[in-house]
Each structure stands twice: as structure tokens, then as C-alpha cells.
Amino acid sequence: MANTADTVNYLDLIKNGLIKENTIFKLALSLCPSIAVTNNLKNGVLMGVAVLFVQTMVNITISVLRKFIHPKVRLPIFMLVISGWVTIADMSMAAFVPDIYKQMGLYIQLIVAFASILARAEMFASKNKIAPSMADGIGMGLGFLFALTVISFFRELIGKGSVWGYALINAKPLLIMILPAGGFFAVGILMALFNWIDIRYFKKGPAASH
Amino acid sequence: MTMDFTKLFELIIAASLINNFVFTRFLGLCIFFGVSKKMETAVGMSVTFTAVMMISAALSWVIFNFVMVPLDITFLKIIVFIGVIAAFVQASDTIMRKVAPGLYYKLGIYLALISTNCIILAVPLINAGEHYNFIESLAFGLGSGIGFALALIIMASIREKLELADIPAPFRGLPMAFIVSGLIALAFTGFSGLITL
Numbered sequence: 001m002a003n004t005a006d007t008v009n010y011l012d013l014i015k016n017g018l019i020k021e022n023t024i025f026k027l028a029l030s031l032c033p034s035i036a037v038t039n040n041l042k043n044g045v046l047m048g049v050a051v052l053f054v055q056t057m058v059n060i061t062i063s064v065l066r067k068f069i070h071p072k073v074r075l076p077i078f079m080l081v082i083s084g085w086v087t088i089a090d091m092s093m094a095a096f097v098p099d100i101y102k103q104m105g106l107y108i109q110l111i112v113a114f115a116s117i118l119a120r121a122e123m124f125a126s127k128n129k130i131a132p133s134m135a136d137g138i139g140m141g142l143g144f145l146f147a148l149t150v151i152s153f154f155r156e157l158i159g160k161g162s163v164w165g166y167a168l169i170n171a172k173p174l175l176i177m178i179l180p181a182g183g184f185f186a187v188g189i190l191m192a193l194f195n196w197i198d199i200r201y202f203k204k205g206p207a208a209s210h
Numbered sequence: 211m212t213m214d215f216t217k218l219f220e221l222i223i224a225a226s227l228i229n230n231f232v233f234t235r236f237l238g239l240c241i242f243f244g245v246s247k248k249m250e251t252a253v254g255m256s257v258t259f260t261a262v263m264m265i266s267a268a269l270s271w272v273i274f275n276f277v278m279v280p281l282d283i284t285f286l287k288i289i290v291f292i293g294v295i296a297a298f299v300q301a302s303d304t305i306m307r308k309v310a311p312g313l314y315y316k317l318g319i320y321l322a323l324i325s326t327n328c329i330i331l332a333v334p335l336i337n338a339g340e341h342y343n344f345i346e347s348l349a350f351g352l353g354s355g356i357g358f359a360l361a362l363i364i365m366a367s368i369r370e371k372l373e374l375a376d377i378p379a380p381f382r383g384l385p386m387a388f389i390v391s392g393l394i395a396l397a398f399t400g401f402s403g404l405i406t407l
Contacts, residue, residue: 032236079296109335183236184388199379
């Protein structure tokens with residue numbers, strides 16, 4: 001009986017991270033890389049994968065260690081765990097994809113300062129068992145990956161007329177979308193779109209109003 | 211000791227205008243959108259940030275070059291830098307509360323937000339990556355701080371006016387702030403040809 005309840009539970013956790021509490025579009029956290037690395041799809045997806053990896057591993061580690069961490073020193077320990085996993089992600093990317101790492105190495109290192117990762121460790125992983133924490137990490141990571149993929153897909157398509165490096169559109173692309181300014185426009189418009197869907201179909205006020 | 215002052219000046223201009231942290235490097239965006247609603251908080255935040263950036267640049271430069279390079283543990287730089295900054299912010303929080311309570315009540319809340327902020331961590335990481343010397347690291351920290359202050363203050367003054375504007379409902383709040391920063395970023399791309407380094 002616990003089996004079915006558990007599977008539903010995990011799916012809900014993943015869905016929660018993917019849609020309801022989507023890091024970028026709903027919570028408006030960890031915005032820096034959403035603009036910085038999304039001028040082409042490849043970088044965006046790789047960044048998303050790196051975050052997915054770090055978030056999941058951090059959640060698992062914190063959940064395993066949760067009984068040994070004294071509440072008073074928990075934040076420094078969380079930071080240590082996060083920076084340890086970020087260092088692993090950073091060094092693996094430097095080794096396996098050196099070309100892309102050259103462009104976005106700094107942002108990989110700065111995953112350590114993501115509010116969303118620390119927040120999930122604090123709010124979820126430090127209070128829950130290993131399996132749900134892992135599901136939560138995967139959900140939050142997938143939500144981030146999803147957001148980055150959407151943003152970088154549109155920016156590369158409009159800004160360069162290509163997808164994943166393959167040229168698709170023959171017309172002259174709108175260069176502005178791959179410039180820094182285009183990132184702000186893209187995220188702003190996508191956020192407005194999500195708000196519009198909320199208002200139109202769920203009759204809610206604008207979600208991101210801080 | 212002869213310092214190359216033109217080079218330092220170029221570094222400050224480059225860090226504050228050409229490679230502005232907010233508009234061309236996209237760092238510190240959470241803070242940027244979080245505190246740019248009111249002019250007063252924006253000014254307080256920029257002062258605190260500039261100070262913390264310079265001091266953490268100096269501290270981490272010393273640790274990087276005199277401890278980590280000799281011991282060959284530069285691969286630990288992420289962990290060490292975040293530890294240094296967190297410890298420094300915590301210490302200055304405690305000291306300020308005792309020594310300058312007035313200043314603490316004005317700027318203390320910003321200090322708490324700083325320790326895990328990407329923009330503060332980015333300064334030592336970039337300094338280490340570019341192999342700047344001590345004075346250059348300080349100049350880079352100062353330039354970045356000025357750039358961040360500039361961005362916050364421009365944004366705050368626009369957002370104070372935006373409160374009165376009639377914006378379509380889905381765009382209200384954050385989406386509009388993004389569009390506005392996109393426009394400012396567009397203006398900042400004009401600086402890109404200012405200095406050819």
C-alpha cells in the first residue's frame with residue numbers, strides 16, 4: 001500500500017519543482033545564469049544539467065547527514081557540502097567540455113551562491129528522508145533545466161536563427177536577442193507569459209510581484 | 211614603487227562600465243531586483259556592497275597568494291573564498307553592532323544578505339582567474355562596486371517612477387523590471403568600445 005502512495009508522492013515532488021515552484025519563472029531566484037549563459041541552447045542545457053546534478057547530490061548528502069548536523073552550525077555545513085559538489089561539477093566540466101567551460105566556467109563556480117540550492121537544503125533535505133530529498137532535488141533541478149532550455153531555445157532561434165548550432169532560419173536574425181539586453185527581454189517576456197497564463201486560466205493575480 | 215596609474219584607471223572604468231556586473235556579466239541579479247524598489251535601500255546596499263567587495267578582494271588575494279598557491283591547493287578556491295567571505299561578513303556584523311550601532315541599524319540587514327551572494331564571490335574568483343596583483347585586485351573590487359552602485363541607483367530611480375505607470379497586468383512587477391533592465395543593458399553596450407584593452 002505504501003508503494004503506490006510513495007510513487008504518487010515522488011511524482012508530486014518532482015512536479016512541484018518543475019512547475020509550481022519553478023526556480024526562475026515562479027520564485028525568481030538564481031536569475032544570474034538564466035541570462036548569462038542562455039545565448040545558445042547548448043550552454044543553457046549544460047548549465048541546467050550542472051545545477052540538476054549539484055541540487056540532487058546536495059539534497060542527498062544533507063539528507064544523509066541531517067541527524068549529525070547540529071542546528072547551530074547547519075548553514076556553514078550546508079555551504080561546505082554545496083561548494084564541495086560545485087567543485088566536483090566545475091572540475092568535471094573543465095575536463096570533459098573545455099570549450100564550453102571557457103565561456104561559462106565562472107557561472108559554474110557561482111552555482112555555489114545559488115539561493116535556491118541552499119533553500120532546498122534548508123527547507124526540505126534537512127527534514128526529510130533520502131528518497132524524497134532526492135526526488136525534490138531532481139524536481140527543482142529539472143525545473144531549472146526546463147527554464148534554461150526554454151529561454152536559450154528562443155534566444156538562439158531568434159538571435160542566431162539556429163537550434164543547437166544547426167541553422168534553421170534563413171532570414172537575417174535579430175542580433176539583439178543574443179546580446180546581453182536580449183536576455184533581460186527574453187526572461188521578462190517569458191515571465192509575463194507565465195503570469196498571463198496564470199491570470200487567464202487560473203484566475204490568479206500576477207505571481208511574481210516582488 | 212611605480213604603479214601604472216593609467217592601467218588601474220582603465221581597470222576601474224572597465225569593471226564599472228564596460229563589464230558592468232549587472233548589465234553585461236549578469237551577476238547579483240537577485241539582489242539587484244530585490245532591493246531596487248526604493249532609492250534609500252538601493253543607496254544603503256551599494257555602499258555596503260562596495261565596501262565588502264573591496265575588503266573581500268583584499269582578504270582573499272592575500273589568502274590565495276600566500277596560502278593557497280604555495281600549498282598548491284588552488285582547486286579549493288570556491289570553498290575557501292566562500293568561507294573567507296562568510297567569516298568576514300559575520301565578523302563585521304558583530305563588530306559593527308558593538309562599535310557603530312547607528313550604522314548597523316542602517317546597513318546591518320544588507321550585510322546579512324551578502325554572505326552567499328554571487329557578486330561578492332565573483333570578485334575574488336575573477337581576481338584569481340586573471341592573476342591580478344594586490345593593487346589591481348583592489349581596483350577591480352572598487353570598480354565592480356561602483357558599477358553595481360550605478361546599476362542599482364539607475365534602476366531604483368526608474369522603478370520609483372514605474373509605480374505610477376499603467377502597466378498591463380501580466381507585466382506588472384518583475385517582468386517589467388526585466389524589460390527595463392534590458393533597455394538599460396542596451397544603453398550599456400554603448401560603452402563596449404570605450405577602451406580597447
